[in-house]
Structure formats: structure tokens, C-alpha cells
Amino acid sequence: MIQIKRLRIDYAGGTLVDIAFGIESALALVGQSGSGKSLTLKALLGMLPPAMSSTIEMDAPFELRRGDTVAFVPQNPFTALSPLTRVGGHFEGVPPAEAAALMTRVGLDAALLERFPPELSGGQLQRAVIAIALSHTPKLLLLDEPTTALDPETRRVIIALLRELQTQMGFQMLFVTHDIVSARALCDEVCVIREGSVVEQGAMAQVMASPEHAYTRTLIESSFAGREYRT
Numbered sequence: 001m002i003q004i005k006r007l008r009i010d011y012a013g014g015t016l017v018d019i020a021f022g023i024e025s026a027l028a029l030v031g032q033s034g035s036g037k038s039l040t041l042k043a044l045l046g047m048l049p050p051a052m053s054s055t056i057e058m059d060a061p062f063e064l065r066r067g068d069t070v071a072f073v074p075q076n077p078f079t080a081l082s083p084l085t086r087v088g089g090h091f092e093g094v095p096p097a098e099a100a101a102l103m104t105r106v107g108l109d110a111a112l113l114e115r116f117p118p119e120l121s122g123g124q125l126q127r128a129v130i131a132i133a134l135s136h137t138p139k140l141l142l143l144d145e146p147t148t149a150l151d152p153e154t155r156r157v158i159i160a161l162l163r164e165l166q167t168q169m170g171f172q173m174l175f176v177t178h179d180i181v182s183a184r185a186l187c188d189e190v191c192v193i194r195e196g197s198v199v200e201q202g203a204m205a206q207v208m209a210s211p212e213h214a215y216t217r218t219l220i221e222s223s224f225a226g227r228e229y230r231t
């Protein structure tokens with residue numbers, strides 16, 4: 001269990017984020033644009049803009065170290081990798097045979113290691129980005145809307161892949177999104193935030209079935225509008 005007892009981000013004399021949450025297995029941090037999701041991930045990765053300061057009080061069985069215990073999957077696979085570096089070149093410090101095995105593990109042909117990122121489809125790129133993120137066997141995977149730039153079918157496939165990889169490799173996940181549908185598909189816990197504060201949190205099934213807060217109800221309704229598979 002990773003307990004973030006307090007995560008606070010200050011900027012220009014004000015507080016942008018002040019939240020607490022726990023990650024048992026897979027937690028979705030859900031909120032509308034500007035609620036503080038990306039800043040929360042940046043704080044955990046130690047990548048906040050220099051003008052911001054953060055305080056993190058946490059209780060976890062390991063220290064958060066980017067590129068070691070913590071890995072990151074960004075929102076847009078099309079810009080995540082350098083277009084001039086072959087896919088294989090992004091597996092820094094990883095023996096080629098291991099990079100090939102990781103590619104296979106995420107459902108890609110290892111021959112794609114020789115290609116340049118613009119020569120892959122969006123779905124293939126996101127799989128490659130996930131393989132690279134997992135190459136140092138992180139304990140915690142941070143995901144910033146990793147399916148937003150993908151079409152709905154590819155989105156479903158990537159979510160299924162992440163679940164499968166989690167079962168095989170045992171990492172914990174913090175999935176940041178404004179999309180409750182994707183959050184529900186990937187995570188069994190949810191923390192809803194608005195304007196840098198927690199609105200409600202709990203088991204995904206419980207919050208989905210009976211949200212306590214009007215903001216959560218609005219998020220659920222707007223996410224499911226027009227989609228046929230509402231429970």
C-alpha cells in the first residue's frame with residue numbers, strides 16, 4: 001500500500017493542490033481539466049516547474065525514484081519518443097534481448113525496435129512507450145491519460161494490456177484521467193479531485209454505483225453520455 005498522506009503544491013503565494021490518497025493496486029485520479037492531475041504526477045516524479053514547491057508526506061514500502069521504482073507513461077505517444085531515435089534506442093541501459101522480450105510482452109514484433117517512432121501506428125507507439133516504461137521493472141507506474149490520443153478500439157486494447165501486464169508484473173498504478181469510462185475499465189479504486197482538493201474517494205464500484213458528491217455525478221454522467229455500456 002502506498003499512502004500519500006499529504007501532497008501539496010504551492011505556487012505564487014497560493015496552493016494549487018492539497019490532496020491525500022492511497023494506492024492499493026490501481027487508483028484512478030479523476031477530475032476535470034485544471035483540477036491538478038498532471039501537477040500531482042509531476043510532483044511524484046520530481047518534475048514540477050522550478051517556480052512551484054511541493055510537500056509530499058508518504059508512507060510506502062519503497063522510495064519514489066524516477067527511472068527506477070517509478071515509471072511514467074505520458075498522454076501522447078506521438079510526442080513521447082524522439083522521432084530521430086530508433087525505438088530500440090529509447091531502451092536506455094537495457095540489453096537488446098531484454099528490450100526484444102519486452103516488445104513481445106506488450107504484443108509487438110521485436111523487429112519494430114529498428115524502426116523510427118513515426119513509422120509506428122498510435123497503438124503500436126503506446127505499446128512501445130509502455131514497454132520502455134516497464135524496462136526498469138518499476139514498482140509504481142504513473143499514467144497520464146495514456147489513451148486519450150487513441151481511437152476507442154485501440155484505447156480498449158491498451159487498457160486490457162495494462163491490466164494484463166499488471167497481473168504478470170505486479171506493479172501498482174496511478175492512472176490520471178478525466179474519463180471515468182477508462183478509469184473504471186482499468187482501476188478498482190478512485191479518487192475524484194476538483195480544483196486541487198479531494199471531492200470523494202473509495203472503491204470504484206461503490207463510487208460508480210452511488211456517488212456521494214454532485215461533482216462526481218456530473219463527471220459520471222458526462223463521461224457516459226452517448227455510450228451504450230453504462231451499468
Ligand SMILES: Nc1ncnc2c1ncn2[C@@H]1O[C@H](COP(=O)(O)OP(=O)(O)OP(=O)(O)O)[C@@H](O)[C@H]1O
Pocket residue numbers: 011016031032033034035036037038039040049178
Ligand atoms: N506551469 C504552471 N504555472 C502556473 N500554473 C500552472 C502551471 N501548470 C499548471 N498550472 C495550474 O495548476 C492547476 C492544475 O493544473 P494541472 O495541469 O495539474 O491540471 P489537470 O487536471 O492535469 O488538467 P488537464 O486535464 O487539462 O491536463 C491549474 O489551475 C493550472 O492552471
